[in-house]
Amino acid sequence: MNTKLSFQNIQHLIRYDWKFNQKAFLLKFGMIELILIAVIVLQVGFKGVTTLGINSIDASWMGEHILNNSTLILLVMNIATVILMTRMMHTKINKGNNSIPYVMLPANNVEKVTTIHIWYFVGMIFSIVIYVFNIFFLGSIFTLIVPGTMESILTSIQSFFSDIHLIGYEKNGGLFLWAFLSYTIINTLLIYILYLNINLFFKKNPQVKSNIVLIFLGFGYLWYTTKVIVPFKENIQLCINRWEVIAYPLLFLIPVIGLFYALYYQIREKEIK
Amino acid sequence: MIQLKEIGYAYKRNHQTIKDINLELHPGNIYGLLGKNGVGKSTLLKIICGLIEPQGTCLVDGYTPFDRKTDFLEKITLIPETPVLPDLQINELAKITKPFYATFDDRILEKCLNEFEVPVNNRLTKMSLGQQKKAIISLALACNTEILIMDEPTNGLDIPSKSIFRKLIAEIIDDNKLILISTHQVKDLENLISSVVILENEGVILATSINRIEDKLYFGDLDRMSDPILYKECSIRGEWGVSINKTETPTNVDLEMLFNAAVQNKELMKDIFKAE
Numbered sequence: 001m002n003t004k005l006s007f008q009n010i011q012h013l014i015r016y017d018w019k020f021n022q023k024a025f026l027l028k029f030g031m032i033e034l035i036l037i038a039v040i041v042l043q044v045g046f047k048g049v050t051t052l053g054i055n056s057i058d059a060s061w062m063g064e065h066i067l068n069n070s071t072l073i074l075l076v077m078n079i080a081t082v083i084l085m086t087r088m089m090h091t092k093i094n095k096g097n098n099s100i101p102y103v104m105l106p107a108n109n110v111e112k113v114t115t116i117h118i119w120y121f122v123g124m125i126f127s128i129v130i131y132v133f134n135i136f137f138l139g140s141i142f143t144l145i146v147p148g149t150m151e152s153i154l155t156s157i158q159s160f161f162s163d164i165h166l167i168g169y170e171k172n173g174g175l176f177l178w179a180f181l182s183y184t185i186i187n188t189l190l191i192y193i194l195y196l197n198i199n200l201f202f203k204k205n206p207q208v209k210s211n212i213v214l215i216f217l218g219f220g221y222l223w224y225t226t227k228v229i230v231p232f233k234e235n236i237q238l239c240i241n242r243w244e245v246i247a248y249p250l251l252f253l254i255p256v257i258g259l260f261y262a263l264y265y266q267i268r269e270k271e272i273k
Numbered sequence: 274m275i276q277l278k279e280i281g282y283a284y285k286r287n288h289q290t291i292k293d294i295n296l297e298l299h300p301g302n303i304y305g306l307l308g309k310n311g312v313g314k315s316t317l318l319k320i321i322c323g324l325i326e327p328q329g330t331c332l333v334d335g336y337t338p339f340d341r342k343t344d345f346l347e348k349i350t351l352i353p354e355t356p357v358l359p360d361l362q363i364n365e366l367a368k369i370t371k372p373f374y375a376t377f378d379d380r381i382l383e384k385c386l387n388e389f390e391v392p393v394n395n396r397l398t399k400m401s402l403g404q405q406k407k408a409i410i411s412l413a414l415a416c417n418t419e420i421l422i423m424d425e426p427t428n429g430l431d432i433p434s435k436s437i438f439r440k441l442i443a444e445i446i447d448d449n450k451l452i453l454i455s456t457h458q459v460k461d462l463e464n465l466i467s468s469v470v471i472l473e474n475e476g477v478i479l480a481t482s483i484n485r486i487e488d489k490l491y492f493g494d495l496d497r498m499s500d501p502i503l504y505k506e507c508s509i510r511g512e513w514g515v516s517i518n519k520t521e522t523p524t525n526v527d528l529e530m531l532f533n534a535a536v537q538n539k540e541l542m543k544d545i546f547k548a549e
Binding site for chain 1: 322342351353359360370373
């Protein structure tokens with residue numbers, strides 16, 4: 001394994017990647033975001049009108065629904081990120097002649113894998129930023145229709161963090177946030193690693209077969225998070241012990257190493273036919 | 274230097290695309306790689322660039338290409354038949370490519386773009402195929418690497434651009450550089466290449482310098498030829514062909530006739546050009 005790493009090369013690769021993919025990246029994320037906002041607006045609006053009637057919708061009901069929907073959207077965005085980043089990666093290493101410029105760039109495989117990794121995390125952070133943006137954007141929009149919605153959202157967020165119990169510690173929202181985010185990221189990364197390993201397994205036309213597998217995994221992930229996280233969050237009385245606080249960041253390292261390993265072999269063994 | 278020993282490659286398990294290729298290519302030369310469709314010209318270029326892993330031994334300047342080491346990749350540039358281009362202007366693409374090549378020369382880029390009259394303010398994706406080709410050839414020449422590999426570079430170029438292409442290639446070659454051009458359009462390479470490699474399904478049937486071909490073969494009027502005649506064709510000028518040169522006077526090599534002669538007389542050609 002050629003492990004000589006040049007951070008300057010990684011920097012150049014990031015710039016190269018961004019210039020090459022910026023339009024696709026922004027367009028696809030923009031489209032996903034628009035669709036998701038439309039879904040939330042329709043869902044919240046439709047649910048409110050049909051279940052409560054226009055006159056009965058109040059700010060707290062509206063705020064709660066925006067928050068719940070936005071949390072679900074975060075999960076969808078995570079999956080979208082996985083798919084988008086995977087496709088961006090495949091443009092480089094899996095799509096026949098399309099990948100020639102990237103493969104022929106004078107940088108070693110470790111540097112190229114590290115760059116793909118960095119892009120993956122950029123995508124993850126981007127999806128979290130969009131999550132926060134959605135809450136505030138939708139909160140502000142619905143405040144115009146139902147005054148007080150934004151305040152209701154902020155109160156919900158505040159109570160969410162203040163109700164967290166950390167065993168042996170005082171209430172600590174920051175630690176919970178770290179645990180919750182790393183938990184989400186771990187799950188997404190695990191899917192990603194599974195995807196890559198399955199991709200390696202199917203040598204013939206890996207793109208098609210592993211995308212089918214990815215879709216199934218995506219549905220499985222959605223089902224899992226809807227069944228486990230959402231009721232979990234609704235009960236809000238979440239307890240985190242000291243072990244978990246240490247274990248989450250440690251667990252976080254396993255998929256990172258696994259991902260790196262899988263990607264490295266993927267890029268090293270790839271033939272551009 | 275590029276050394277290929279018993280190189281073979283199969284895209285499908287029981288169908289060998291190329292087999293038993295033995296070849297040595299040296300710096301200071303412009304090689305023309307000729308061959309019929311499907312004999313594996315592009316495959317051979319991909320092997321040299323490290324895009325696919327062959328059977329046999331392939332060494333490029335001492336490196337095994339498929340290892341794709343940074344030092345190796347810095348020495349080689351490939352212009353694929355259909356280049357993949359981002360939605361950028363050529364100068365933007367050059368700006369992000371330049372940091373990877375220590376040898377990158379802005380002056381060469383500017384000169385090539387000017388000579389080819391590439392519309393630098395247009396995005397690459399909005400250009401015609403010919404303009405895209407000219408832009409990407411300019412960028413590849415500006416990388417100024419020791420080895421330049423081109424797959425059908427003149428496809429899509431208009432007649433004046435083909436002349437400019439030949440001029441630029443002739444200007445850039447020096448004793449440290451090796452240029453390998455694969456093409457069907459042999460006329461585009463005339464008066465440009467210094468050596469010819471002709472590939473067939475059975476392997477390399479001819480790999481030699483133009484000077485040596487001029488010495489060994491006669492190209493011209495059928496009346497002035499001596500037996501054996503390796504190839505002949507009727508043209509508006511009368512009957513022309515290729516035979517063994519029994520005079521001391523060299524004639525200009527007609528690449529198209531050379532190719533046809535080589536394909537029709539494989540064994541004889543090998544005998545004529547056997548190492549002396």
